[in-house]
Amino acid sequence: MKLCARCETSRAAMRRPKTGAALCRECFYAAFEEEVHETIVSENLFTPGDVVAIGASGGKAITTGEGGDLPRSKPFKYTYEKEIVMYAYFKKLDYFSTECTYSPNAYRGFARTFLKDLETIKPSSIIDIIHSGEALHVKEEVTLPPQGTCIRCGYMTSSDLCKACVLLEGLNKGRPKLAVGKKRHEERLRADDSITDPTTATAPSSSSSSSSSSSQHTTQGARPPSTTTTTTTINPKHVVDAW
Amino acid sequence: MKVSLEFSGGAELLVDGQKNHDVTLPDKEDGSKWTVKDLLAWIKDNLIDERPELFVQGDTVRPGILVLINGTDWELMDGPEYELCEGDAFVFISTLHGG
Structure with a gap:
């Protein structure tokens, strides 16, 4: 039997991937809670009086509240997955997972497997990657797109139409590569004829009247060039999803 | 020899969706x-x-699956080399899920 490295009296229950130390349950709880608290304080995640919604999810569903989008906060961003799961298991917290039906061949799965393999060799490799992500330098001339709402469905988007509406439009128009293909390709398609704003989408089809197709052209021409320029953008929320 | 096995965190999906065996x-x-x-x-x-292959890799579990033996992290108990005793309880928790 191995004794806890911290209190040196109780039996050790787990080895921390972060430090390699073997701790008993109580000392592990204390260290875990202290470090999550430290993350919350040092990253200014909350201010007094904040209303905090809690959802144990890494998925995108959590980003949308009933009244719109909620800002995400990540108190577990520096916490090892093993420690989160051990904490939940020891504390008998309801811990369940629902696998997305479409996830078995999702690319993120390959990335995650790769990370887990790295962690087997060196547990801190995940923190090293988070550190690299946070240290990414964004050139001054790079502009982040302002968050707006989709002109069609109202969901948040950095463009005039959200990705889902573009995807749907592509499917409806027999252009399945729209929104999933190369951005440049997509923009060429957009510039061609596919995507227009809702006012022209409800207009009679171009085959029935030649004037409507010319009005579509006017709309396309009026589109500000900024929406089609290729700019390197980085969404800071998605650099590394630690949980 | 009788032992109990518990699969959770999604690992139960590999064993007929049943958590306890x-x-x-x-x-x-x-x-x-x-x-x-x-x-x-x-x-x-x-x-x-x-x-x-979603559970076993070589002689050990797939990276990302946590193993507890009688409530203790198997990393403190010789891992794959641990010798079983009558009535031992093993827990396998997958952390490879979500998305």
């Missing part, structure tokens, strides 16, 4: 003691229908 392990032919390594091979052969 009380199993009886046969004596080994060479008379040697059961190790966790042997247990993993037994689980692979007897409980997992398809895609065993």
Whole structure:
């Protein structure tokens, strides 16, 4: 039997991937809670009086509240997955997972497997990657797109139409590569004829009247060039999803 | 020898969606003691229908699956080399899920 490295009296229950130390349950709880608290304080995640919604999810569903989008906060961003799961298991917290039906061949799965393999060799490799992500330098001339709402469905988007509406439009128009293909390709398609704003989408089809197709052209021409320029953008929320 | 197995965090999906399994392990032919390594091979052969690579990799579990032996992290208990005792409780928790 191995004794806890911290209190040196109780039996050790787990080895921390972060430090390699073997701790008993109580000392592990204390260290875990202290470090999550430290993350919350040092990253200014909350201010007094904040209303905090809690959802144990890494998925995108959590980003949308009933009244719109909620800002995400990540108190577990520096916490090892093993420690989160051990904490939940020891504390008998309801811990369940629902696998997305479409996830078995999702690319993120390959990335995650790769990370887990790295962690087997060196547990801190995940923190090293988070550190690299946070240290990414964004050139001054790079502009982040302002968050707006989709002109069609109202969901948040950095463009005039959200990705889902573009995807749907592509499917409806027999252009399945729209929104999933190369951005440049997509923009060429957009510039061609596919995507227009809702006012022209409800207009009679171009085959029935030649004037409507010319009005579509006017709309396309009026589109500000900024929406089609290729700019390197980085969404800071998605650099590394630690949980 | 009787031991209990618990699969959670999504690992139960590999064993018919059933979390708890009380199993009886046969004596080994060479008379040697059961190790966790042997247990993993037994689980692979007897409980997992398809895609065993999602649970076992070589002599150990797939990276990202946590193992507890009688409530203690197996990393503190010789890992795959741990020798089984009658009534031992094993927990396998997958952390590879979501998305």
